[in-house]
Amino acid sequence: MELIWEGLTEAYWLLITLDPLVMGAALRTLWISTLAVALATAFGLPAGTVLGRVRFPGRQLVVMACRAGMAVPTVFIGIIGYLLMSRRGPLGPLELLYTPWAIVAGEFCLALPIILSITQGTIKALDRRVGETAWTLGAGLLRRWRTYISEARVGVVLAVLAAFARCVTELGIAMMVGGNMPDRTRTLATATAMETGKGEFGRGMAMGIILLMVALLVTILIVSLTRENRD
Amino acid sequence: MVPRRTVTVIEINNLRVDRNGRCICSVPRFSVSQGEHVGIVGRNGTGKTTLLRVMAGLENSYDGKCKVYTAPQQRAYVDQSPYLFRGNVLFNGMYGLRARGYSRKHAQAKAMRWIEKLGIGALAAAQVNLLSGGERRRAALARALAIEPELLLLDEPLAEMDDQGLATIESIFAELSDTTIVLTSPVQLSTSLSARTYPFGPEEERVGV
Numbered sequence: 066m067e068l069i070w071e072g073l074t075e076a077y078w079l080l081i082t083l084d085p086l087v088m089g090a091a092l093r094t095l096w097i098s099t100l101a102v103a104l105a106t107a108f109g110l111p112a113g114t115v116l117g118r119v120r121f122p123g124r125q126l127v128v129m130a131c132r133a134g135m136a137v138p139t140v141f142i143g144i145i146g147y148l149l150m151s152r153r154g155p156l157g158p159l160e161l162l163y164t165p166w167a168i169v170a171g172e173f174c175l176a177l178p179i180i181l182s183i184t185q186g187t188i189k190a191l192d193r194r195v196g197e198t199a200w201t202l203g204a205g206l207l208r209r210w211r212t213y214i215s216e217a218r219v220g221v222v223l224a225v226l227a228a229f230a231r232c233v234t235e236l237g238i239a240m241m242v243g244g245n246m247p248d249r250t251r252t253l254a255t256a257t258a259m260e261t262g263k264g265e266f267g268r269g270m271a272m273g274i275i276l277l278m279v280a281l282l283v284t285i286l287i288v289s290l291t292r293e294n295r296d
Numbered sequence: 297m298v299p300r301r302t303v304t305v306i307e308i309n310n311l312r313v314d315r316n317g318r319c320i321c322s323v324p325r326f327s328v329s330q331g332e333h334v335g336i337v338g339r340n341g342t343g344k345t346t347l348l349r350v351m352a353g354l355e356n357s358y359d360g361k362c363k364v365y366t367a368p369q370q371r372a373y374v375d376q377s378p379y380l381f382r383g384n385v386l387f388n389g390m391y392g393l394r395a396r397g398y399s400r401k402h403a404q405a406k407a408m409r410w411i412e413k414l415g416i417g418a419l420a421a422a423q424v425n426l427l428s429g430g431e432r433r434r435a436a437l438a439r440a441l442a443i444e445p446e447l448l449l450l451d452e453p454l455a456e457m458d459d460q461g462l463a464t465i466e467s468i469f470a471e472l473s474d475t476t477i478v479l480t481s482p483v484q485l486s487t488s489l490s491a492r493t494y495p496f497g498p499e500e501e502r503v504g505v
Binding site: 194197 | 375
């Protein structure tokens with residue numbers, strides 16, 4: 066208990082004084098995850114809408130694959146990313162390994178199936194009258210799809226938030242392809258693991274608290290959005 | 297005196313719609329001329345909605361012939377339970393106009409005109425989830441009328457309408473003498489709403505078109 070109390074106390078001071086190591090890891094985590102989720106949204110939203118509205122041979126298989134992708138361990142994505150981006154890998158010449166961009170790429174692969182699957186489910190569950198009404202009012206394909214996303218906006222935002230929460234807190238990808246390099250690829254999750262391993266519980270706790278706060282914030286947003294949707 | 301030429305807008309011959317092995321709509325012969333206001337009247341479950349959906353182009357699996365000589369862009373269809381998009385009444389009213397390339401300002405002015413004609417001008421800024429059933433129907437009707445269609449297809453537009461709403465619709469129909477209107481109803485319609493009635497139901501109950 067004393068250890069926990071000391072850790073918490075030190076964490077409090079590190080946060081209040083905006084400790085450079087803690088804040089550096091926090092900001093790095095935020096921009097990497099935000100970029101990865103933004104890219105995954107740009108791809109996942111239209112693709113999820115297509116999957117939800119357009120029938121084509123093999124659609125069910127694609128949907129199942131996306132849903133399975135949601136459960137892939139982050140360390141597995143990290144291993145695959147490492148193999149691809151290592152010097153002997155096909156992406157080796159791009160020299161992405163141990164750069165923030167490698168983590169962005171890995172977290173993109175983590176976020177994409179989440180956004181795809183949830184968007185697909187939400188769009189599919191829309192009232193059939195949405196598409197019919199839009200079509201009978203003369204809406205072209207692009208406007209219809211914008212309408213689908215607008216009508217399903219709560220579900221879409223939930224998908225993005227869920228993907229963001231997963232990316233911010235993930236460890237496997239950042240460790241495998243980022244290498245936890247100081248001032249370069251050290252994220253909150255990798256730094257927490259490292260500091261705790263060094264016995265620096267205060268710093269580890271501080272970063273863990275930030276991760277917890279992000280997770281809590283996302284949960285609060287999800288709950289309030291869900292409540293608004295029910296109202 | 298030279299007789300006025302009538303232009304056929306809708307022509308149906310031996311239409312039959314089956315679902316799960318059951319006939320849900322059967323129409324031997326039905327036609328509508330330009331500018332006519334026709335009421336399709338029949339009991340619930342006789343296939344009136346299905347017939348209207350075929351005319352609107354929403355049902356494509358049928359036997360027989362259904363020709364609608366109005367371009368899809370010149371048709372408007374209002375469902376029995378109209379769906380209003382998230383947003384306010386004005387946004388919905390503008391939807392079809394914006395889809396046709398009207399500027400926001402122009403679409404707003406046109407939509408407001410019809411929203412006010414339908415007696416819900418005070419609700420233009422109201423979110424659609426706060427509207428009553430009758431108000432929702434008026435908003436959906438305003439949305440359809442705003443695009444000034446040549447052919448208007450209305451599925452039970454009088455449901456949930458009060459006397460004032462009914463009077464409003466009658467006066468609007470009187471204004472739309474050039475618009476072809478086909479509406480369904482489970483009860484007989486006044487001549488101010490439909491100049492002609494097509495009784496819908498089992499074959500033996502139909503008097504003729």
